Amino acid sequence: MKQLLTTLVIFAIGSVLFISCSNTANESGTNTASSKDTKSDFDLAAARKTIDSTNAVFSGLVTKQDSVGLAAMYTSDAKLMGANMAAASGRAAIQSAFAGLFAAYGPVELKLTTVDVWGNNEMIAEEGTTAMTLKGKEIDRGKYIVLWKMEDGKWKLFRDCFNSDLPLAAPPK
Amino acid sequence: MKQLLTTLVIFAIGSVLFISCSNTANESGTNTASSKDTKSDFDLAAARKTIDSTNAVFSGLVTKQDSVGLAAMYTSDAKLMGANMAAASGRAAIQSAFAGLFAAYGPVELKLTTVDVWGNNEMIAEEGTTAMTLKGKEIDRGKYIVLWKMEDGKWKLFRDCFNSDLPLAAPPK
Numbered sequence A, B: 001m002k003q004l005l006t007t008l009v010i011f012a013i014g015s016v017l018f019i020s021c022s023n024t025a026n027e028s029g030t031n032t033a034s035s036k037d038t039k040s041d042f043d044l045a046a047a048r049k050t051i052d053s054t055n056a057v058f059s060g061l062v063t064k065q066d067s068v069g070l071a072a073m074y075t076s077d078a079k080l081m082g083a084n085m086a087a088a089s090g091r092a093a094i095q096s097a098f099a100g101l102f103a104a105y106g107p108v109e110l111k112l113t114t115v116d117v118w119g120n121n122e123m124i125a126e127e128g129t130t131a132m133t134l135k136g137k138e139i140d141r142g143k144y145i146v147l148w149k150m151e152d153g154k155w156k157l158f159r160d161c162f163n164s165d166l167p168l169a170a171p172p173k
Helices: A002-030 A044-063 A067-071 A091-105 B007-030 B044-063 B067-071 B091-105
Strands: A074-081 A108-119 A124-134 A137-151 A154-164 B074-081 B108-119 B124-134 B137-151 B154-164
Touching: A044 A067, A044 A108, A044 A124, A044 A154, A067 A091, A074 A091, A074 A137, A074 B137, A137 B074, A137 B137, A137 B154, A154 B137, A154 B154, B044 B067, B044 B108, B044 B124, B044 B154, B067 B091, B074 B091, B074 B137
Parallel strands: A074 A154, B074 B154
Antiparallel strands: A108 A124, A124 A137, A137 A154, B108 B124, B124 B137, B137 B154
């Protein structure tokens, strides 16, 4: 019991040191000439929440098959780097690509799950997984890296590279 | 956290936190105008050159079908997020994935072309294109996003997500 108490106390001390460390970094960060560019005062956890809710909006637009709304979630200079298609550059091409996907797949549902995020106010890199269903049946599952950039005060998709976990039906030749 | 079973270990970690805390404070304090964490003093062009040469080494190892060498170019906590396969996490799984690809494709040549890079000393995101040939004949072309991290003083692949530009032989169902 005594040992457990000691352990807890030392954990507490460790935590205080860690928190104090973070605070020190933050305080120093705000004194720099370009504090907004330091990672120390960027709230990645808050950005992740924004990305989570943005991904929920994205999935909703997929359900509605709203290619115009989806294209607007990308930056004006974005690239949709989809699997088994050439990259679609810019909103018009991205809208067209989504319209084509909806025509090919039908009324799909897309679930996006963020695995991790890294970055700062300049750019966020997100790793995630996808699950696509059609009338409740899984038709694809996969993964992606999205690079997010702030445009017009919103985090938007700047690069969106994804692929399927499922093997090809036949070996590629 | 499970490993922190003894008070000695926790003491050690407490000390490390304390030292790391002091270092953080010192670095931020002494480099106020040009903190190492700001993008302002990070030489992205130089990093891009390093990535270019690293990609050349990568291609050379593909030619040699050296799955061990390729796996060593990834960080220890890397994920190879390849198309039409589940993500391979860690070097052993990545080596195995490359060995499988070599067995499936044969003596391929892989050309990597960097399109753009973004980031800082914490992480670099690279957009690129791939061209894969077998005995001089193109068998695939595609694109990728790679997230690079510094490990043991070298830029290594941390996340590697790629796919093909070529359409699927048959529509996915």
